[in-house]
Amino acid sequence: MNPTKTFDPSSIDSILDKTIATVTESKEQIFDIGEQSREEFERLSRELKEIRELVLETIQRGDVLETKARLARTKLAEVSKHFERYGEEEIKQAYESASQFQVELISTRQKETSLRERRDDIERRLLSLEETVERAERLVSQISVVLSYLDSDLRKVGEIVKGAKEKQDFGLQIIEAQEEERGRVSREIHDGPAQMLANVLLRSELIEKIYLQKGVDEAHRELKDLRQMVKNALIEVRRIIYDLRPMALDDLGLIPTLEKYLRTVSESTGIQIDLKSLGNERRLPSKMEVATYRLIQESVQNACKHARAVEIKVKVEFQDELLSILVRDDGIGFDQTQKKDRSFGIIGMKERVDLLEGTIKIESNPGKGTMIFIQIPLSKQEAWK
Template identity: 55%
Template sequence: MAQRISDRALDFIINEMIEVVENSKDEIFNISEEARQEHEHLIKELKETKVKVAQHIDDGDQLEQKVRFSRQRLAEVSKYFDRYSENEIREVYEMTHAMQTKLAVLRQEESVLREKRDDLERRLISLSQTIERAEGLAGKISVVLNYLHDDFRQVNEMIEEAKEKQEFGLKIIEAQEEERRKISREIHDGPAQMLANILLRSEIVERTFRKREVDQALSEIKSVRKMIRSSLYEVRRIIYDLRPMALDDLGLIPTIKKYVATISDYHDLKIEFNSMGEEMRLNQKYEIAFFRLVQEALQNAVKHAEASLIQVKLEIGKNNLTMVIKDNGKGFDPGMKRDKSFGLIGMRERVEMLEGTMEINSSIGKGTTILIKVPYVPS
């Protein structure tokens, strides 16, 4: 009986804890969203303020030049006052005084605008830090919630094992949260931005047609079509980054062919893919691994190698899988550490997990060749 009461009390405590944490997460999310909206508003206000500052500087410089000429004119009139009438002298004096007053006001407004600009920049930096901290805290709370939703009744029995696995589990969940945040940012910075631009350009097309400017409208339609194509590519790229559906449905080789065709078409780049051996379905982990290897190798070649031709060869042998990726890009010195070598490091780690080997042959100006061999016996 006491044990049952204890279990109920524990469940009550856990449920209360979960509710508190979830409410905290919602509050942090709201703070983050409000900060993000304020950030966007400040960016817009900062742009407008910078334009005003530049305009005031330009107006002030022009007016300062006019004041200089007017003062010279006033000095001349004062020196030879007997040559000018009283009205002419008064007119020159009043005009000079008015311009000097206007210049002083302009410079004062410019000073105020500069202070406002500097203050906006400081607030933007502070808001960016707030958003970053809120995102980090939300990720950590998500980790806690994932644990709290697990079955706590087995905690006492598995406490020793949990201690050993805790650090590893946290890393996995944090990696999941980081991946979700990355996907969210990619969608926001990629397709979402492109679709917003497409909507804007479509409105321009509509207005242009109403004005009967057919040639300009056709040009805008071509631009919209190009933006739609880029948006579609970004969506496909994100899907491929997550997990290409064709990999489960068709297998490794058809998926690689489709991916190669997409990359080749989008980047206007010649990519050749050849497969040798029996075309069959492989163990799932090998299909995933080799697709990711091809994906990373092509992305490296496109981004960093500046290649015009990439060749990919995959051979399914009796006892191993062999893949060669070769490009005619600018190459690099494999013996030197490079800031952008994280892709190659990830490829090597993936190959080593499959107990395989990876060799990189490259030299500056002569392209790069990657040779991968992994032991594999078809089941």
């Protein structure tokens, strides 16, 4: 008996629905953990600032008391040595003054020790919270990638596969695509937020030294810079998550979302990026808009990361039966006969175009930039609506 004959492809959708619901719930829980850790981090950062100021005040107070106690002891020694020269009241005052300053000095030093211990404990907790926030953000990004593929590419499994061998081959392609996307997200996090947070750790270790050597004002400025670095890291992580599935795509459509995305990329990289929309601009089936957006996103990211481009031109042309996409950069180009680190990303683009039953053409030579030209038949996508 051949088991593939009794297999119902529609059961995949049921499995996917349950899987997506479970993964989405896990993503929300992880996001909540990250947000709670971020709030605790901000609260402890404020407390740490206050405690460091108190430590400074206590140290200064201790230094003053130590000087006064030393002078009082010197006075007491003088009185004791020449007892006959001083009256009873002066002797009493010398003893009381020396005792009072010594008691205050001991109390102040104990307070300083307690504040230092609290400060060190907060610093250790902040390092742990930073790691928790980073891990939560990384997991949310990875889960977003999984959800994206579960909710788009894998939905087509029941329609695409014809038999057991085809299903197995397609599953392997999806796994490879997932690994590619995870690798891309991992590289973006490693090169962006992870590097920023590593720098934060180094800077945080220097703050105490700066505080002791240069004073509270300089330490305060360093803390402000430190907070800004943490904010930048979080902004970068949220940008990566947004890039995976921008909500504006569902609300506004392909061109407005591309305009926003390319403007953001241009501002962050300094690369001039021009978008031109030609023809009868209109809404396309949701899955086609997502696929088209990702194709352009991958092309632009390749140009930004690898091409050293100064200018990137993106053109989208709506025709009656055809959608044409052109992405051209003036970067360093590459030898298409040699395997590059980004070749797997290009393979992924070609596979996505194949799923759309379109064509893709890539032209590039060293020193002459890169051109990517994609055409997608619109009539083929009517079944997606």
